[in-house]
Amino acid sequence: MGVNSIDGTVLVTGGAGYIGSHTVRSLREAGREVVVLDSLELGRREAVIDAPLVIGDIHDRDLVATTCNEHGVTQLVHFAAYKAVGESMETPAKYWRNNVAGSVDLVEACLASGVNDVVFSSSCSVNGTPDVVPVTENAPIHPESVYAESKAMVERILFWYGQTSDLRSVSLRYFNAAGASFDGRIGEDWTHSQNLVPLAMKALLLNERRLTVFGDDYDTPDGTCIRDYIHVADLANAHVKALDYLGRDGDTVAVNVGTGVGSSVLEVLNTTADVAGEAVPYDVGPRRAGDPVATFADPTFASDTLGWTANWGLREIVETAYTWYVSQVERAR
Numbered sequence: 214m215g216v217n218s219i220d221g222t223v224l225v226t227g228g229a230g231y232i233g234s235h236t237v238r239s240l241r242e243a244g245r246e247v248v249v250l251d252s253l254e255l256g257r258r259e260a261v262i263d264a265p266l267v268i269g270d271i272h273d274r275d276l277v278a279t280t281c282n283e284h285g286v287t288q289l290v291h292f293a294a295y296k297a298v299g300e301s302m303e304t305p306a307k308y309w310r311n312n313v314a315g316s317v318d319l320v321e322a323c324l325a326s327g328v329n330d331v332v333f334s335s336s337c338s339v340n341g342t343p344d345v346v347p348v349t350e351n352a353p354i355h356p357e358s359v360y361a362e363s364k365a366m367v368e369r370i371l372f373w374y375g376q377t378s379d380l381r382s383v384s385l386r387y388f389n390a391a392g393a394s395f396d397g398r399i400g401e402d403w404t405h406s407q408n409l410v411p412l413a414m415k416a417l418l419l420n421e422r423r424l425t426v427f428g429d430d431y432d433t434p435d436g437t438c439i440r441d442y443i444h445v446a447d448l449a450n451a452h453v454k455a456l457d458y459l460g461r462d463g464d465t466v467a468v469n470v471g472t473g474v475g476s477s478v479l480e481v482l483n484t485t486a487d488v489a490g491e492a493v494p495y496d497v498g499p500r501r502a503g504d505p506v507a508t509f510a511d512p513t514f515a516s517d518t519l520g521w522t523a524n525w526g527l528r529e530i531v532e533t534a535y536t537w538y539v540s541q542v543e544r545a546r
């Protein structure tokens with residue numbers, strides 16, 4: 214909403230979740246006021262620390278409108294969504310309702326309250342299996358799951374709101390978020406996560422079951438899949454930059470948020486072994502259907518448009534994650 218929107222409060226939906234809670238901290242460190250809206254279905258109250266928290270659902274337009282009005286909200290960062298690819302194929306309606314219809318309800322309520330700046334959590338999965346790496350923003354949109362389609366649809370819906378209203382949006386297409394805060398206070402909950410770093414840490418620290426590496430016969434240097442792991446602190450900072458960009462009247466864009474460096478599954482496991490001083494127990498299983506061999510971002514547009522670049526790499530991801538999960542094990546004792 215014009216040049217002054219960065220003077221107001223940021224509504225952060227899903228701010229009690231993994232990436233949302235890191236972004237809340239980054240925003241506050243940057244001097245922004247925030248208010249979190251989270252159902253706490255998958256988030257944790259402690260992750261918000263002492264930021265204002267409204268417990269509720271993004272479908273609840275009255276609650277969103279009241280929250281915007283009471284807190285002087287001028288910008289929205291929208292994380293709240295379900296994100297389990299496998300589950301999305303089994304129960305698609307859950308994803309259409311929460312990720313797509315929920316976003317429409319939320320945006321309608323925000324627009325009615327004069328909130329026109331939206332930063333949206335999209336995903337590199339909108340591109341499916343990329344034909345060319347590094348992946349640029351011009352790569353074809355080719356979702357390969359209900360989850361990925363839900364992200365692509367919301368990107369398009371936001372684009373069309375830009376045509377039919379004053380709304381402007383930045384869809385941040387995250388690559389693989391990983392790591393924890395450098396002070397060890399917040400990190401990813403490993404209870405539900407299907408991501409490699411938490412699964413590797415679980416295998417290492419809980420000894421419940423061994424990690425499965427899905428395929429080691431790909432056409433890559435060590436035979437395992439390659440991904441772009443981005444430190445959650447870097448990712449959080451991209452949201453601060455995206456809000457600043459919208460505050461400068463930036464146009465609606467989709468931006469890849471990755472480091473530009475691909476790491477293989479075995480590289481992640483070797484780095485983990487290095488940091489922990491102990492090997493991650495793993496078995497090699499068959500390839501998983503739909504897994505791209507290699508995907509990593511071209512971060513040029515993020516740098517040109519938002520002035521954002523990643524500061525951290527795989528080592529810091531694994532170090533901070535290790536410290537966080539060791540603390541979780543100790544807490545549970």
Ligand SMILES: NC(=O)c1ccc[n+]([C@@H]2O[C@H](COP(=O)([O-])OP(=O)(O)OC[C@H]3O[C@@H](n4cnc5c(N)ncnc54)[C@H](O)[C@@H]3O)[C@@H](O)[C@H]2O)c1
Binds near residue numbers: 229230254256334
């Ligand atoms: N983690 C990744 O690697 C990754 C990659 C690409 C995109 N994303 C996207 O980033 C966003 C955040 O991911 P995350 O890893 O922090 O997930 P998360 O599950 O930790 O956080 C999501 C939060 O949203 C809340 N929520 C869900 N539905 C809600 C609703 N209807 N109303 C209110 N709150 C609701 C949950 O309680 C949770 O706190 C998601 O939109 C996800 O699709 C994540």
